[in-house]
Amino acid sequence: MGFADQRFNVNLSILFTELPLLERPAAAAAAGFTAVELWWPWVGSPTPERSELDALKNAIEVAGVRLTGLNFYAGQLPGPDRGALSVPGQESERFRANVDVVAGFAQSLGCTALNALYGNRVDGVDPAEQDALALENLAFAARAADRIGAVLLVETLNRRESPRYPLVSAPAGVGIVDKVNATTGLGNARFLMDLYHLSMNGEDLPSAIDLYAAKTGHVQIADNPGRGAPGTGSLPLEDLLEQLRKAGYEGWVGLEYKPGDRPSAQAFDWLPREARAARAAR
Structure with a gap:
């Protein structure tokens, strides 16, 4: 089973970035x-x-693909920012202005998973103030997602690459x-379980799956070390995805890895072509 029994999508913000956005x-x-x-x-x-x-x-429509996940505005990403919703002032205001835009765009394409990155800690601001702002803005986004029948995803990153991001563990x-x-x-907020980020934090991945699969709304993968395709590192991704499946997870698995020194189209040799087309939910 493993890879052959998953519903994969491709993250077009990390793969195929050698192409213009509209060609991806x-x-x-x-x-x-x-x-x-x-x-x-549109990072700016x-x-x-x-x-x-x-x-x-x-x-997206002409290509005949389905948009299954979309992030809210998160500042300069890729780059130094890790979200905007907990950052007081202009960034928080930009996030709120973005919420209805994202919801409308997602609804027009049948996308039902919206990801809200929490945001970095800011010098001179009480973390409790940022957390209160974050909860207010996440609730605002969750209500917008609910109006279009979508879930709101909350993602943890890793402390090595995002040292100022406060959500760096599955429990957080x-x-x-x-x-x-x-x-x-x-009840429409769900956990985004990124196995790469959790592994970078040194978490026990099988235990995290056992504990949190029921609260998981989306999964993303990359191998570790290197954030490359499955098989380029040492994570047992096939076994972990099979464990998720057995735990009842039936959602999408996002391919959020770097292609390395090759065109993105050549970075899928680990996955047989017949396994790339999404299967219906079980």
């Missing part, structure tokens, strides 16, 4: 995939022009999920 959905389709996800593509603009949104929507991420659900009463 077709490139994923040409590689045999039928589903994609994205970080917020939480509210891009309608023409830019329409062009991306058209590129799940704790925020629980707080959001308690605040809204909607």
Whole structure:
């Protein structure tokens, strides 16, 4: 089972980045995939022009792929930022302005998973103040997601690459999920289990799966070390995904790894082409 029994999508913000944004959905389709996800593509603009949104929507539709996940505005990503929603002032305001834009775009493409990165700690600001702001903004995003039938994802990163990001363990991420659900009463906040980030934090991955699979709304993978394709590092990703499946996880597995020194289209040799097209949920 393992890889052959998963529903994979390709993250077009880390794979196929050698191509212009509007060419990436077709490139994923040409590689045999039928589903994609994205970080917020316009890092400098939480509210891009309608023409830019329409062009991306058209590129996804023409390629014949499904958009299964989308990040809210998170500042400069990739780059030094790790989210905006807990950052007081302009960044928090930009996040809130972005929420309805993301929800509308996601709804137009049938996307039902929206990821909200928490944001870095800020010098001179009480962490408790940032946490209160984060909860307020996450609840705001959860309500917007609920209006379109989507889940809100909360992601943990790793302390080595994101030393100022406060959610660097599975318990921390799940704790925020629980707080959001308690605040809204909607129950649509879910944990984004990124096996690469958890492994970078030294977590016991089988235990994390046992404890948190039921609260997981999305999974992302990359091997470790190196954040490359499965098989380039030492993580037993096939076994871990099989454990998730047996634990009841039936959602998407996002391929969020670096292709290395080769075109992205050549970075999928670990996965037979017949296993790339998404299967229906079991």
